[in-house]
Amino acid sequence: MSEDQPDRKQSGFKDKTRVGEARERLLDAVVSHDRTEEVPLSSADGRLLAEEVVAERNVPHYPRAAMDGYAVRAEDTFGASDRSPEVLRQSEQLTPDSAVRVHTGSELPDRANAVVMIEQVDEFGDEVEIFDAVAEGENVAPVGEDVAEGQHLYDPGHRLRPSDLGLLKSVGVETVAVRERPAVGVIPTGEELVQSNPGPGEVVETNGLTISRYVERWGGDATYRDVVTDDPEALRTAIQRDLTKDVVVTTGGSSVGERDLLPEVVADLGEILFHGVALKPGHPVAVGVVEETPVVMLPGYPVACIINAVQFLRPALKRVGGLPESDFPTTEALLDRKIRSEPGIRTFARVQLGENDEGATTATPTRASGSGVLSSVALADGWVEVPEGREGIPEGETVSVQDWEWSA
Template sequence: MSDRKEFRDLASPERAREAIDSLDLEPEPETVSLEDARGRVLAERVDAGIDVPGFDRASLDGYALRARDTFGADEADPVALDLVGSVHAGEEPGVDVETGEAVEISTGAVMPPGADAMVMVEETDESGDQVLVRTSVAPGDNVMLAGADIAAGERALGPGTRLTAREIGLLSALGVDEVPVRGTPRVGIISTGDELVRPGGDLHSERGQIYDVNSYTVASAVEEAGGEAVTYPHAGDDYDEMERILTTAADECDLVLSSGSTSASAVDVIYQVIEDQGELLLHGVAVKPGKPMLVGRLADSAYVGLPGYPVSALTIFRTFVAPAVRDAAGRPEPRTATVSGRMARRERYQEGRLRYMPVGLVTAGPKDQRGGNGDTVGADGNGETLVYPVDKGSGATTSLVEADGVVAVDPDTDYLAEGEPVTVELFSPDVRPPSLFGVGEDDPLFSRLLDDLSNPRYLSLGSREGLRRLRDGTPDAAVTAGPVERDVDAEPLGEWTREWGLIVPTGDPDGVDGLADLVDRDLRFVNRTTDSGLRTSLGEAVAALAEERGADRRELVDAIDGFELAVRAHESPARKVAAGGADAGVGLRASAEKLGLGFVPLGEQRVRVHGNPDRTEKVGVTELITALDRVPDLAADLPGYRSANEESR
């Protein structure tokens, strides 16, 4: 039996943070040009080397003069001064101002010698070679003295200052053309596993290959935290290859992040490389998702091993690694937002680890809902925000976009009760709950309707699950297809029909005429999941055939090769047929024609949109009602679809 690295002593989350904090991620400071300085962090104090402004300058258009010459002047008794010249911005004065004289001057121009004040043009009148001043001014009035903005030797900006447009403006005024800044930590990113293929490459699903998600999602998260992401070729599960790529990244980067190959498996070798080439500080953290986490040192670089599943990898990075990257880059903690809500349904949890549970938000009415720090997080709630778990499993990448934040669940928690208050830490202060939250049947016409809404979220969970959740009061709307239970209080919003049947290869080479062929012949079939309306309609058709033959329905089901082979989306059976994986599949005429396949009709399904009766005034629901006016036009463009208006004619 081969040796296996076990998770015997899982570190606490606090111990994991301490281990990462002990790693030195901070790079050496560097000097960059002012053009490249935006967003960087000053490494040293910058003092003013010159006065700003470097001369006494006029604040307004008007006349430079000696203040004492205007004493006593007013509207009724103006003072007449001889006009002896003019000075414009950007030129050196060519005249001195003596007693009883004035010089015309432009905003920003150098004050001429002898003048100690100026009067705005609106308070004067010209009369030949003289100017009549109708107000009195004091020395320094309307003049910005040299160094009034910032004087030479003064502290301009301190270390740790993040350089934005304002700070760069000040540095420009000081004549600074390059600045010392904190170095950007270089973070090497390595996805591991023989099954990975980079997006854009040829994917062979029959070999178990999957596209590399983590190289791109983790690199984006590193950049958001202030680091410089460097992606490396993915590493297979061979020790020598893993060692070569890891040590190369360690030589070139301040921190190396790998994802995958960290679980307790005989084929996982990263921990062996770390132990052989560096130091392994911990292996395994008592947190979900993300238990298989490594922290250590590799050569002169820090190392953190992330889990392989994208949701787990990003959760661990965001929770443990991002703060260290921000600290190394001199970035402040990001502005976070939280929102309080109540659990939409009961959620069990008995694993004894801290859990970061991905959740979605849905608001219950037309008013504002604000986060715990005052940030508006929803444009249509009534003070009640419902929180529902979004957990398709750690391997589901769609959880990344279907969740709005996380709820931290204590290790001692057995379950969260329906209606229990919880605090959601949003993934970003910019997160907004969806304008409309819908669940139910996967339907191509409804997908097109959603394009008309401002910020919808729709979960294709099937007709039965859609109605169940609507019965629980969580979604704003549910979509069903085919025969479904009707014991739910719902507002009918719209409906149409779609033709369904058997999808077969182009030209129907097996000569499939109907459902009986699946029962009587040796044909490979692919079905939909039990929550699907298509599966329900097919089940009723099988029951009708059984009654017609005087047979038991179960006998017919058992006779269909693949009846229990279920796929989740409306096009999935068609695509399996197109790929040669089945001789027939249940589906829609629209799917068959889209993919150029044959179609054997079995009937029509009624598709209904049900509204939550408590949300009819919600903005997203009213948007949906408006969008439903387009059903006749959309149905006309989809093969096998008919609107309710067409049915009534």
């Protein structure tokens, strides 16, 4: 521990860093990586392009019928009308004064330059009557109508969507160069943690699982480690093992109790950027840097762990991976019970959405407010963020409910 690092076990959290300042300190320490990889289209959904993409072939690559009907030479239909239809021979190969049956998407026969819709044709044996003249190119999709060979499609930095993948496959692209996903080591800590069948005094490990899945949703690759006990050397070894990752995230052991050793271990290995944030629930969060690798130390209580992961780990991953920043979708709702908060503290109140007798959307704060009640998050529809400058939100006010489970 450096001389200017306060002894938290003695002082507690008398001075908490504001959320905005804490996030700024973290992001200042995060460097965007420049690693790329080539991946098949089947694995490219949601990935960030590293290079420009151009079409490798025309779409369509042949002139095709855009309607069911008859392929013709347009000049053979001139003058056709309801009162005076043009009569053409049905044929398998197009010749003057003939017509070839085609379906939507069929290749246009040689010398054909238009298609008469089936609704404008009557068939009589081996002849057809055409009741509507067509112009050259009518009801025909020419070569490259959709996409032309060599056409610019996407710039570097574009985040690929399922529709993009379909387009890329149609133009002959089989693999794309994308930015590598940020690598994240997820280390659950605590001597009381077990993976299953807890005995007295034991707790099932959930934070590491939860956070590793959020990392995947947010565009990273998580390595979910085994539980590390509350021992300085074991914690040191676990952190040093994952310094090859872009971000290290730990769960538990970030407060100021006798077994909360992580901030001291990280301070000894590197430096602490902040420890204790003016946020509720979950103020015992800490962030440090060891050998240029950010270490995000999340609280052990499940709700506090999730809230701090959203506030700090998510933006760090976005910065490392060069992913675009995005706000959570929100739902406007009438608050049907007061939310209490402390001035100077940013509060995240879990709520459930409903509907009142007038059909308006309502937000009901969950009865469980403790930071250890995981069900209060899993069964909530979102949270309402109360800024530091407010002392609660009164019943009846319209609030924005954030959907933090949104995956982008």
